[in-house]
Amino acid sequence: MERMLCTTGFTAKTAEELFGLLRNAAVKQRERQKFQSIRPIPASAHSWNYFPHQRGDILEFSLTPFSGASPHVEDRVSMRDFRKTAAVAEPEVASYLGKAECSDSLRGLFECAIHENRQGSGVYAYPTEARRSICGCHTKNLRLELYGNELRATLVLFSGEVARDLPVVDRDWLDFTDAAENRGANRAARLERFLNSQFQYKIMSCPHYFVRIGLTRPYREACWLMLDTLFPIPKADWLEEF
Amino acid sequence: MALRQTPSLKGEDPFRRIIEACFRREVDSATPFPNETEDLIETGILDSMAWVSFLRAVETASGVSDLGSVLNEQPASIASVLAALRESSKKPLASDHSQRGIGRPAGTLSVLITASCSAQGSRVVPSEEVDHAFGMPIGKLRKRAGIESLAYATKRENELTLGAKTAEEALRDASYGAQELDWIIATSETHHDYPALSAQLHSRLLARENCGALDVGGGCLGLLNALAVAQSLIASGVARTIAVVTADVHSRTLTPDCVAGEFGGLFGDGASAFLLRREEDARGGFGYRLGEFLFGCAGQYAAAIRVAGKKGGGLDVKFEGEALSRAAITRMEMVISAVEMRSGIPRASVGGFATHQPNPRLLTLLAKQCGVSPDAFPPICRTSGNLGSSMCGAALHTALQNAARAEARQRKPIFLTSLGPGLLFGGSWLTPA
Numbered sequence: 001m002e003r004m005l006c007t008t009g010f011t012a013k014t015a016e017e018l019f020g021l022l023r024n025a026a027v028k029q030r031e032r033q034k035f036q037s038i039r040p041i042p043a044s045a046h047s048w049n050y051f052p053h054q055r056g057d058i059l060e061f062s063l064t065p066f067s068g069a070s071p072h073v074e075d076r077v078s079m080r081d082f083r084k085t086a087a088v089a090e091p092e093v094a095s096y097l098g099k100a101e102c103s104d105s106l107r108g109l110f111e112c113a114i115h116e117n118r119q120g121s122g123v124y125a126y127p128t129e130a131r132r133s134i135c136g137c138h139t140k141n142l143r144l145e146l147y148g149n150e151l152r153a154t155l156v157l158f159s160g161e162v163a164r165d166l167p168v169v170d171r172d173w174l175d176f177t178d179a180a181e182n183r184g185a186n187r188a189a190r191l192e193r194f195l196n197s198q199f200q201y202k203i204m205s206c207p208h209y210f211v212r213i214g215l216t217r218p219y220r221e222a223c224w225l226m227l228d229t230l231f232p233i234p235k236a237d238w239l240e241e242f
Numbered sequence: 243m244a245l246r247q248t249p250s251l252k253g254e255d256p257f258r259r260i261i262e263a264c265f266r267r268e269v270d271s272a273t274p275f276p277n278e279t280e281d282l283i284e285t286g287i288l289d290s291m292a293w294v295s296f297l298r299a300v301e302t303a304s305g306v307s308d309l310g311s312v313l314n315e316q317p318a319s320i321a322s323v324l325a326a327l328r329e330s331s332k333k334p335l336a337s338d339h340s341q342r343g344i345g346r347p348a349g350t351l352s353v354l355i356t357a358s359c360s361a362q363g364s365r366v367v368p369s370e371e372v373d374h375a376f377g378m379p380i381g382k383l384r385k386r387a388g389i390e391s392l393a394y395a396t397k398r399e400n401e402l403t404l405g406a407k408t409a410e411e412a413l414r415d416a417s418y419g420a421q422e423l424d425w426i427i428a429t430s431e432t433h434h435d436y437p438a439l440s441a442q443l444h445s446r447l448l449a450r451e452n453c454g455a456l457d458v459g460g461g462c463l464g465l466l467n468a469l470a471v472a473q474s475l476i477a478s479g480v481a482r483t484i485a486v487v488t489a490d491v492h493s494r495t496l497t498p499d500c501v502a503g504e505f506g507g508l509f510g511d512g513a514s515a516f517l518l519r520r521e522e523d524a525r526g527g528f529g530y531r532l533g534e535f536l537f538g539c540a541g542q543y544a545a546a547i548r549v550a551g552k553k554g555g556g557l558d559v560k561f562e563g564e565a566l567s568r569a570a571i572t573r574m575e576m577v578i579s580a581v582e583m584r585s586g587i588p589r590a591s592v593g594g595f596a597t598h599q600p601n602p603r604l605l606t607l608l609a610k611q612c613g614v615s616p617d618a619f620p621p622i623c624r625t626s627g628n629l630g631s632s633m634c635g636a637a638l639h640t641a642l643q644n645a646a647r648a649e650a651r652q653r654k655p656i657f658l659t660s661l662g663p664g665l666l667f668g669g670s671w672l673t674p675a
Contacts, residue, residue: 105545106542114542116540116542116572117295118572118575118576118579119267119268119295119299120264120267120268120292120294120295120296120297120298120299121294121295121297121298121299122291122294122295123542145310145311146310146311146314147294147297147310147311147314148293148294148297148309148310148313148314148318149313149314149315149316149318150290150293150294150310152294152310156541159545160541160544160545161541161542161543161544161545162540162541162542162544163542164542165294165295165298167290167291167294181315187315188314188315189314192311192314224291
């Protein structure tokens, strides 16, 4: 049995994509503080219909040793249920994520060229070129926007490069915006006001602010970039503020 | 008051045309155009990524910004998008910070380019000589970039003399006196002195004291920025006649001791000038009507070119040639597509493409990418090199000259596209008046 820190992502409202961090055992002792991402998957799908564990849970598991097909090399089939053994706080999860795959440039995210959609919006990588499907980054700025009822992120990396209109698939942030939209009148306008005003203060100034970018499964020969994880996790009491 | 000069086919709804064209980009050709009230996401016609992409494309094509915000809490349907576009077109421009949109109310203040001129540095240097000066293999500029010669300023020429020469020529061509100018708008990527270029031009041309002088930036995009400002000043009614002048002398700053030949060797020296006037004040004769402008900044390519002054003199240049080339071609093709969609003018019916010309090789590639004849791009850079903000100006002047030689009814529209570090981009179109 091994132990994994759960850092869940979220790809759809009906299915969860799970991420975890493993202490990297394949490197020398002096680099044992490095971590690698894994994505446990059920034997017959890429995501979980029901996954009861939370971000920050430490889970015992048993996974096959085989990696998934490129670029989703983090995929590992789960052979039995997970069992929670402990939990760590949110800032600690973010700090562990900072010790896993990280990049300050677009090319470095998946070790390949990133292309913009010439027709409309979004950015993508070719599945044959991307070397992984998840990567962390610090950004100089980040903006979330409710656009046509969809939550989208635009960010500028430390390299100065900008990635626009990334779908936000972070479970906690989607739950937060859903909850916000179910509150009172002018919900979308109020949520927009929050994202435009309070967001910078609450998110960008947070000491454990951190972003993880992921790649979708290949679709029409492209894997689209999405914002998988955004720390800090939104707080329920923020809903009272708008 | 907003401008409205968008040509469209008789009886055609420009909003519907744009929506259909943008929808087609997101689905395969076999997908029928949906019922207007169908929710595109719920029915699975578009996924959420394609829906956002579709809205962004509609924004670019229509010039209506922040469509997504308007559509929050609305069904993801064609009817919603159509209604949002129509609603946006009713808003007065003063309360709307966005760029002008296709459906804005029709105004009468059309702006014409009534005269133009361009000039290059008088010293023509074979590219092999430039190869040698920069310590590059002889023939590199010709073989790799397609540059045959470069136009360099002589000792007596600078941004002011070249700019003034073109402005005077344009004024003479239109039979206007400099005292008729309400504004002189100048742009240059090499003139950084004070008094600024527009102020120096003001004095040199002997414009009225109450003629405004303004410098605008943007690097190679400078001409489009300047034209857009001029158009706005005329459209707002505060000006009737404006001279837009570009002037760039790279040969004094991008020297072999400052920069690598792969960068510095591409640039030449030149200038251009355009006289803009309200259509109803124009004195007849030749003229091209300015269309709407679209602008933006593709920050993901910002790292491909950076130029900064070094402490103690010299230039710190970051130039990723291959990455910049790819980005330039991709982005200019996108701008041409957006101009095509917003104007309703198919690229096949365009008489000339006055674009930024990084080098002849990339110009050929751009023509190929756009699926149009390379002959529609005036080949300025082949013999003069990249002229910076004057590049687009020289190409536009040549396109206008070609049009002037044709019979009035055979004149065709001109597309205008350029880029600047950042990566700034912009586009517009001109139609015969």
